[in-house]
Amino acid sequence: MFKNIQKQLLLKYPLIWNTKFISMLIIGIIYHIIYFILGYFEGTIDFSNKNKYDIEFQSVMFGVLLTIILTILWLVNYFKNNSLKSFYSKSKYALFYEWFQIFIICTFLISFYLPFSFGKQLHQRNYYSYEETQKRCEIISLADIFIDGSFSQTEINSLKSDLIDESNHSKINDTTINNTIDKTEEYVNEIEEQVEQISHYTYKNYIVFNGKKYDEFSLLNRNVFHFTINSYEKDSINKIKVKTWLQNNDKQEIKSLMSAYLRMINEHHLSTNLTLNEWLDITYKSPLFKDFLYITPYKNEYETNRYYNYYNDSRMRQSTEQNERYSKYFVQQNVLKDKYETVSEAYTNPIIKYDEILAYFYGALGFSLLIFSFRVTTGKSWLIAVLTVGIINIILGIFSALGSSSNIYLYLSLFTILVISFYFFLIYNNKRSLDLSRIALNILLWCFPLIIPILYFIVREHYLRYHYYSDEYSQYISPEYRWLENNISEIFLINFILSIVALFFLSRIIRNWKGLAEN
Incomplete structure (x- = not known):
């Protein structure tokens, strides 16, 4: 058959x-x-x-x-x-x-x-529907407040804030768009000196929520853990919701959250020595919510906590006394985060x-x-073309190293491709010897799809020069450069389509080219 x-x-x-x-x-x-x-x-x-x-x-x-x-x-x-x-x-x-x-x-x-x-x-x-995954990730995220979540950064002391605002205001007024490009290096150096001068100022050791002060290491200053399936805006709303429960002494809502979390731990057969009442007793310290105990988010010291780097500066600013406040209790929160983050990313990717x-x-x-x-040439000419491309790249690399422009390699590459293409079509139009153009045809077939990408990077590099910093935290980006950055996929897709169209017509030329005499 x-x-x-x-x-x-x-x-x-x-x-x-x-x-x-x-x-x-x-x-x-x-x-x-x-x-x-x-x-x-x-x-x-x-x-x-x-x-x-x-x-x-x-x-x-x-x-x-x-x-x-x-x-x-x-x-x-x-x-x-x-x-x-x-x-x-x-x-x-x-x-x-x-x-x-x-x-x-x-x-x-x-x-x-x-x-x-x-x-x-x-x-x-x-494993779970989109809605169920959102719900479960929200429970894990909120429960992290009562386990070992990171602390939010507090506000900068007013003296430091005033100095930054006054310095930035002065800098923006004194520097204009026309001369910023030429003075970028000088400006960056001044900004670094300014940051060094004000770095010794401190942050506030408290937060204010609904008109009430709380210690920077209170539960009301803890963050929720972020899953990709839930937006940062939703995380902020949930964080405020939990803060409100704590401030209003709504113990039943906190208990419901902890109960739902422990059901998930048991459902997945993860380890913990926590019970609902013990968890509530060691963390729910109304009304200041300061003297609570931390819960280890993994089973033992050898188990990797992949989220430790998530803790921000305010978490690392804790005193030795704060770091010693871990209780004897543990729960495999890191495992739960890891597994549900996988499901979350499966939906968001x-x-x-x-x-x-x-x-x-x-x-x-x-x-x-x-x-x-x-297929259309010969093995000998194909190998010679490979060696030729390698030699050309070495020569172009040397010229690029000696040249002052960062784009010189791209310019020389584009020029070389155009010269080789011109040489091939010159032989084809003049009905010259087939043997002279085989190497040129190989290189042409390999390199013609690179013409538009090379032009793209040349133009992109050109507009990159118009970057400059407008203040300490932001920079000016030309609209042309921004457009090129945002549409790179579309440009390369167009190039792919044009390459196929060009090959459609080039294949007919190759067919006729094969009819030329060998010598």
Whole structure:
């Protein structure tokens, strides 16, 4: 049956038979299905933290090895028959169709991580609905106030605030937009001196909430833990809600929150020596909420607390006495955070990552052009072209190192590509020897998709010069540079489409170019 299918393809669709497109398409689909299953397994979350599911590194390494093996086997069979060397008649755009099939095959071969990532994220989303995940993350976030949450930064003392405001006001009035660019270095030095002069001033050791003062290390100054599924605005509202419960002595609401949290701990079989009443007794110290005890957010000292770096400066400003206020109680809050942060990010991270897909398309484009150029020229000219590109880059690197402009490498690269393209088309139009233009054609096929990206970085670097600082905390960015930064994905997508269109017409030129005499 297989031989009969191959025979029919050879007779009716010789191009598809030659590229082994159908066979490689089937292999590519199976390849992606396997990696989707592997990714789905990798997305398993063990909320009890007893088992480790980590096959991502092994899967990626195996995928790279398998891709190399499949590519070698495919190329061996593909290069057995070359209709160009046999002067087999081709339609006007047969070469483009051949390249497009190569491109599809290359895309399947190198993009195995996409279904892996999709399967992993899909499994992580399937544990809880979006609404349920939000609800559970909110409980964990609020409970962190009563466990070991960070403290908010208090306000700067008025003397320091006045000095900063007065100094900034003076600086803005004395410095104009026209001369800031030339004086950036001098301005930055002055700002550093100013910060050094005022750095010895202190922060307030209290906060004010609804007209009442509380110590900076009271529960009312603790932060909630942020999950990506909940906005910072919602976190602020929840924080105010808990503060209000504490200030109004609404003990029942606090107790309900702690009860819901402990149910989650028990549900996931995590460790704790806390009971509801004990937790309430050691933390709920009304009305000042200052003399409470800290709860260790992990089971033992050897268990890594990945959130320790989350603590801000005010947390690190605690005295030795504050740091010694940890109780004998612990709860695996760090594990709960870690697992639910994974589910949270599975919802907030897009399933379809356009930039990642575009990167794979560019990878497949480059890979396919390397194979296609080998196909339409010769192995000897292809290798010489590789060496030529390497030598040219070394020379351009030397000139860039000696030059004063940071853009000189880009300018020289663009100039070189244009010269090589001009040389190829000059030979083609003058019907000169085929042998003289093979190396130029290889380099042209590899480099023509780089013209727009090189222009993009040249223009971007040009507008980068118009950056300057308007005050200590902000800087001026030209609208052109901002537009280029915000639309880089769209520009590279347009370049990808234009590269395919250009190759459509270039393939016809290559077909005619093959008709030139060898010498």
